[in-house]
Amino acid sequence: MERNIKTIGVLTSGGDAPGMNAAIRAVTRTARYHNMNVVGIMRGYQGLIEREFVKFTSSSVSNTIQRGGTILKTARCMEFMTAEGRKKAYENMVEVGIDALVVIGGNGSLTGAQLFAREYDIPIIGLPGTIDNDLYGTDSTIGYDSALNTIVECVDKIRDTANSHDRIFFIEVMGRDAGFLAQNSAIASGAEAAIIPEGKTDVDQLAEFIERGKRKSKNSAIVLVSESQKDGKGGANYYAERVKKEYPQLSSHVTILGHLQRGGTPSAYDRILASRLGYAAIEALLEGQRNVMIGIKNDEIVYVPISRAVKMNKPINQELISVLNVLSM
Numbered sequence: 001m002e003r004n005i006k007t008i009g010v011l012t013s014g015g016d017a018p019g020m021n022a023a024i025r026a027v028t029r030t031a032r033y034h035n036m037n038v039v040g041i042m043r044g045y046q047g048l049i050e051r052e053f054v055k056f057t058s059s060s061v062s063n064t065i066q067r068g069g070t071i072l073k074t075a076r077c078m079e080f081m082t083a084e085g086r087k088k089a090y091e092n093m094v095e096v097g098i099d100a101l102v103v104i105g106g107n108g109s110l111t112g113a114q115l116f117a118r119e120y121d122i123p124i125i126g127l128p129g130t131i132d133n134d135l136y137g138t139d140s141t142i143g144y145d146s147a148l149n150t151i152v153e154c155v156d157k158i159r160d161t162a163n164s165h166d167r168i169f170f171i172e173v174m175g176r177d178a179g180f181l182a183q184n185s186a187i188a189s190g191a192e193a194a195i196i197p198e199g200k201t202d203v204d205q206l207a208e209f210i211e212r213g214k215r216k217s218k219n220s221a222i223v224l225v226s227e228s229q230k231d232g233k234g235g236a237n238y239y240a241e242r243v244k245k246e247y248p249q250l251s252s253h254v255t256i257l258g259h260l261q262r263g264g265t266p267s268a269y270d271r272i273l274a275s276r277l278g279y280a281a282i283e284a285l286l287e288g289q290r291n292v293m294i295g296i297k298n299d300e301i302v303y304v305p306i307s308r309a310v311k312m313n314k315p316i317n318q319e320l321i322s323v324l325n326v327l328s329m
């Protein structure tokens, strides 16, 4: 059902991701193009609850497309997880006259958005903003490509040392529940293996990798490891410790890339993706869409019900696993 939207609020929530500024810019400029007012909400849901509102004009987002992080700041907000917190947020929105909300964030942020939209009659559009690429229904999320490039640059540097000293390096990257960063950075950096949460649970991924390495008689290796932990197992330190105990003849080292992966200038791909998704968010609202995430599939803009985007597990393409296994010989 279409309704007259005069003022939209925009916020970023959860972990920051390169390209969030390009998304804020696109949302703001497209809304202004259609003569809507724009309210920038600071610090995600926290700002909605604490009324940290800033009137945004087209010039508020000048000179931001190339900047990492988020000019709106972001936060993890426990209060929004409670019904009272969301009630406060809703009352503040009504008071300042925000008719619709654009939420840029990851799985958690969009889960919160879905709940909020169910409880109150507010049109909400979600934009996938997370380096993890773990939202269902979109080929890529804002920030993923930039983080991937950052990781590959770091791995290239670590490989020089790995080669020179005949060492195994376990390099831990982000992605608690999703192995996209580990798998694809392993392919892009010519690494020997990736240990990811989607890997077969009935197979010991470390033993398999060592066996493969022996067959190929390699002296040094790079293994990309997702940060995920299950029952105290997982992460780069866990695997390096196991190598020390089970294969003492091998020399292993750990590098945890940590927050380095989030920062920095967004890639051209992420800037374009964020611009397209931000533009589409306003077009979707004008069409009367609500409670959908804007995604991209085969280079086409798609609307994905937020409930599906956050609930369904996004599968890793099995071909990527075969590509790495074969090419790492």
Ligand code: ATP
Residues within 6 Å of the ligand: 013, 014, 015, 016, 045, 075, 076, 077, 078, 079, 080, 081, 082, 105, 106, 107, 108, 109, 110, 111, 112, 113, 115, 129, 130, 131, 132
């Ligand atoms: P990233 O992928 O970078 O971790 P994210 O959006 O998944 O980003 P979260 O920390 O999971 O990050 O969620 C961000 C915020 O979204 C939370 O701090 C909270 O305010 C809100 N949120 C998350 N889950 C819920 C929920 N079930 N109900 C209400 N709000 C939620």
